[in-house]
Amino acid sequence: EVQLLESGGGLVQPGGSLRLSCAASGFTFSSYAMSWVRQAPGKGLVWVSTISGSGGDTYYADSVKGRFTISRDNPKNTLYLQMNSLGAEDTALYYCAKSPNYQRTPYYFDYWGQGTLVTVSS
Amino acid sequence: EIVLTQSPGTLSLSPGERATLSCRASQSVSSSYLAWYQQKPGQAPRLLLYGASSRATGIPDRFSGSGSGTDFTLTISRLEPEDFAVYYCQQYGSSPATFGQGTKVEIK
Numbered sequence: 001e002v003q004l005l006e007s008g009g010g011l012v013q014p015g016g017s018l019r020l021s022c023a024a025s026g027f028t029f030s031s032y033a034m035s036w037v038r039q040a041p042g043k044g045l046v047w048v049s050t051i052s053g054s055g056g057d058t059y060y061a062d063s064v065k066g067r068f069t070i071s072r073d074n075p076k077n078t079l080y081l082q083m084n085s086l087g088a089e090d091t092a093l094y095y096c097a098k099s100p101n102y103q104r105t106p107y108y109f110d111y112w113g114q115g116t117l118v119t120v121s122s
Numbered sequence: 123e124i125v126l127t128q129s130p131g132t133l134s135l136s137p138g139e140r141a142t143l144s145c146r147a148s149q150s151v152s153s154s155y156l157a158w159y160q161q162k163p164g165q166a167p168r169l170l171l172y173g174a175s176s177r178a179t180g181i182p183d184r185f186s187g188s189g190s191g192t193d194f195t196l197t198i199s200r201l202e203p204e205d206f207a208v209y210y211c212q213q214y215g216s217s218p219a220t221f222g223q224g225t226k227v228e229i230k
Contacts, residue, residue, distance in 0.1 A: 045159075045167065045210055045221040061218055095166055106219030108157035108212060110178060112166035 002026040002111045004096045009116030016086050020116055022079040022096030030054070030074040033099040035109060036081050038092035038118075048094070049081065053102040063089075086120045093117050124149055124213050128222035134230040141198040143225045145211035150191045155215035158187055158196045161224075162207045170209075171196065201227070 008020040020036070036048040049070040050059045058070050069082040079096055094116050097109035125148040135141055145156065154174035159167040169178040171187040174194055184199040198205055206229050211222040 044223045045212070047219045047221070059217070106214040106217055108155075108169065108172045108214050108219075109159075109167075110169050110172075112168070114166050 002098065004098065004111060004113030006094065006096050006113045006116035009094065009118045011119045011121065012086055013122050014087055014120055016120070017082070017084045018086065018118060020081040020083065020094055020096075020118070022113055024077045024079065024096075024098070027098070029072075029077040031102060033101060033103060033105060033107065034072060034079045035097045035099060036070065036079075037095045037097050037109065037112075038090075039095065039115070040092045043092075046092075047106070050099070050105045050107075051079070052105075057103060057105075059105050083118070086118075088120050091118060091120045123218055124151065124216050124220050126211055126213060126220055126222035128209075128211060128225045130225060131223075132226045132228060134228050135201055136230045137201050137203055139201050141196075141201055141205070141227055143196040143198075143209055143227075145189075145194040145196070145222050147192040147194075147213060149216075151194075151213045152215035154190050154194075155213060156187075156189070156194050157212045157214065158185075159210045159212065160205075160207045161210065167210065198227075203229075 003025045005023045035050040051070045067085045071080045096113040098111040099107040100110045129144045156174045158171040161167045175187040208224045
């Protein structure tokens, strides 16, 4: 059974940093592209970033480019999102999501975690 | 980027009725690379359909999708109590991937 478990969310001041993690199990982690998708409170879904199965290719939404860094540790089956220079507009539930392919992006998401909440406020 | 507009915003129906949800793209979605998701309150999205009309694993056949180009439709043939939720479309034919704003299917 595919499981994705996010962690690392919390309250952070504007301009601060946070690192999200997503622990994956139930599939061969290194064989699939992984992504972060966020959802502001009461709002819709927004793609944030994708990383290929090897970790060699990364993609970002314009709104986070230069501030966020996606990475993965395949031996540890873990996906990360380093978030810097956070602003109120980054407040959202951040979902880790798996794609059913190795590299092609964009793609759809066949499994999602339950999300971790990031709140940016002073 | 491709903007997806879903309509209606809210659909009020009774169990057993047919639901028809629309997703219109601002430009053609290549290769019908369109997916549909269901999201219930407090839960993560669940993949229903991909490639406009292919059902994901475990999805009942009362869910069907159609369309191409700029106009896509999700149909739920007979609503079950567990189908009342918010539905999102997503295009993945062009970067960046984008989602519609959602259609809420509520109990009438």
